[in-house]
Amino acid sequence: MLANHLRQHLTRRGFEVTLCSGLDSDINLQAWKTFDLILMDILLPGRNGLQLLNELRRGFTVPVILMSALGAEQDRIIGFSQGADDYLPKPFSLGEMDVRIDAVLRRVAYERKALALGKNEPTSQRKNVRQEIRLGEVMVSFTAVEYRLMELLLAHPGEVLSKAFLYQRVLHRAFTQQDRVLDMHVSHVRRKLAAIGFSAQVETVWGKGYVLRAVTP
Known part of the structure; x- marks a missing residue:
């Protein structure tokens, strides 16, 4: 129900949304690298979201926002240490989700722009972007x-x-x-x-x- 609700909301915002559920050990992560952003629950049917995030981070840089009812600070730290870009503790409002999504996408765009600029600058100047x-x-x-x-x-x-x-x-x-x-x-x-x-x-x-x-x- 939550997934469908989020899909409807994000579709109205202009995003193209793909739902994945019931993930198993045979999931092909190669297809995920084309996404601009992944919203991932920690407690997934058949898989642990943190383990899946760890696998994803071995080869891809697609931004990931974790969603979970486990909102304690230690749980957030674990999520970030695994490579999450942000953490939405449940329950959350659609407004808060929109702000987090926009912030992550904006940061990724800035980082890509900075990387592109840095490639054209002397090495000694890249850290000053x-x-x-x-x-x-x-x-x-x-x-x-x-x-x-x-x-x-x-x-x-x-x-x-x-x-x-x-x-x-x-x-x-x-x-x-x-x-x-x-x-x-x-x-x-x-x-x-x-x-x-x-x-x-x-x-x-x-x-x-x-x-x-x-x-x-």
Whole structure:
């Protein structure tokens, strides 16, 4: 029922949707590489979505958004460590799903554009490719790491995101207590938000992580 509901909604948005259910060990993942995006439930009939995602990531880069009633942070971290691009905990609204889908597709488009530009630049300059986000009426330029951090914070306003979670999603590595690299990037983002007078700021929640909260007048 959920799959059919999502298909109807996404079709109305202009997507061409293919439903897959009852996956078994003989599934041909080669056909999946042509998709622009995969919405994958973790608890699949006959297969575990995380195992399937792991197999998919061995040879393909198609973006994947996981869907699951297992919405605890540790479950999300496991999903991201397996290569998920985002995680939709059930129940979720169609509006939230649309925002997550658009954000992932936008990021993939930016990354492909940056990769294409980087191929035409000297190697020493490729790491300096920057990306922009419109915040209010202003376009703000971010490094690739800052961009991933801002996308996560904007997708989860008011939600405390732990360092373990952010390290997996933003820096693509595990968190250790001695590692302060994320703190440095958060500091850079804070200065950029303050410089444009943005209506929200990144706050530190001691012992937990970071949260994007509206600035109190």
